[in-house]
Amino acid sequence: MKMKKIFTILLAAIMLFSLAACQGGTTETESSSNTDSAQNITEESTVPETDSLEETSETEPAETSGPEASGQEASGPETEGSRILVAYFSATGNTEGAAQKLAEGLGADLYEIVPEIPYTSEDLNYSDSSSRSSVEMNDPDARPGISGAVENMEQYDVVLLGYPIWWGEAPRIMNTFIESYDFSGKTLAAFCTSASSGFGRSDSALREAADSSTWLDGIRFSSSASAEEILEWANGLGIN
Numbered sequence: 439m440k441m442k443k444i445f446t447i448l449l450a451a452i453m454l455f456s457l458a459a460c461q462g463g464t465t466e467t468e469s470s471s472n473t474d475s476a477q478n479i480t481e482e483s484t485v486p487e488t489d490s491l492e493e494t495s496e497t498e499p500a501e502t503s504g505p506e507a508s509g510q511e512a513s514g515p516e517t518e519g520s521r522i523l524v525a526y527f528s529a530t531g532n533t534e535g536a537a538q539k540l541a542e543g544l545g546a547d548l549y550e551i552v553p554e555i556p557y558t559s560e561d562l563n564y565s566d567s568s569s570r571s572s573v574e575m576n577d578p579d580a581r582p583g584i585s586g587a588v589e590n591m592e593q594y595d596v597v598l599l600g601y602p603i604w605w606g607e608a609p610r611i612m613n614t615f616i617e618s619y620d621f622s623g624k625t626l627a628a629f630c631t632s633a634s635s636g637f638g639r640s641d642s643a644l645r646e647a648a649d650s651s652t653w654l655d656g657i658r659f660s661s662s663a664s665a666e667e668i669l670e671w672a673n674g675l676g677i678n
């Protein structure tokens with residue numbers, strides 16, 4: 439009976455010991471595999487993040503220095519540094535599209551001529567003789583105000599002027615623009631978009647206002663003109 443008690447105690451001690459040893463092993467294995475997977479997550483998530491951060495910091499300056507990178511600013515061209523400026527007015531976006539393709543292709547600065555008072559669709563109703571556009575175009579002396587200005591006009595040797603055809607002419611806001619700066623010694627050329635009218639003599643009032651500049655032949659584009667078509671004209675001007 440005494441031997442049986444000793445055997446039972448011994449057996450209980452062995453079982454306790456082996457149980458403790460077993461638990462210790464499991465904890466070690468689990469914690470080591472948790473560490474591995476934690477490292478894996480850290481590595482996996484760190485490497486791409488670092489890469490994409492590097493990419494961002496490399497591409498960001500290139501993007502912001504491109505002519506179309508920053509938002510439209512009424513106070514100055516979108517980029518600074520070129521000797522060619524593309525300055526345009528666009529009421530419904532067609533001329534803007536052409537101007538952007540032109541500036542991008544030439545590496546030129548881009549400036550939007552923004553009216554102090556934006557044109558509403560009623561203002562642009564050419565079927566209404568009392569609409570703002572009709573009234574302005576019926577008055578050769580109308581000079582709609584411009585919001586903002588080109589601060590560094592002296593930087594540019596070449597200014598390309600873009601506008602929509604309104605009743606066969608450049609909108610009067612283009613007269614406001616051309617009369618706001620000294621273009622003498624610069625080379626100028628106009629481009630326009632229209633529904634169907636040709637370029638005609640749409641730049642004649644602008645030429646008169648800046649008669650000490652060198653004027654090159656202008657051109658009319660459709661609203662769907664391609665970058666190739668636009669650049670074919672620009673590259674033929676001999677300005678770059």
Ligand SMILES: Cc1cc2nc3c(=O)[nH]c(=O)nc-3n(C[C@H](O)[C@H](O)[C@H](O)COP(=O)(O)O)c2cc1C
Binds near residue numbers: 529530633
């Ligand atoms: C007031 C007004 C007058 C227009 N007159 C003519 C015109 O005489 N001949 C023509 O072909 N298109 C005319 N159009 C159409 C525009 O020239 C054409 O839609 C142009 O591409 C618009 O350019 P934008 O989107 O840059 O403003 C006229 C448009 C407006 C609003």
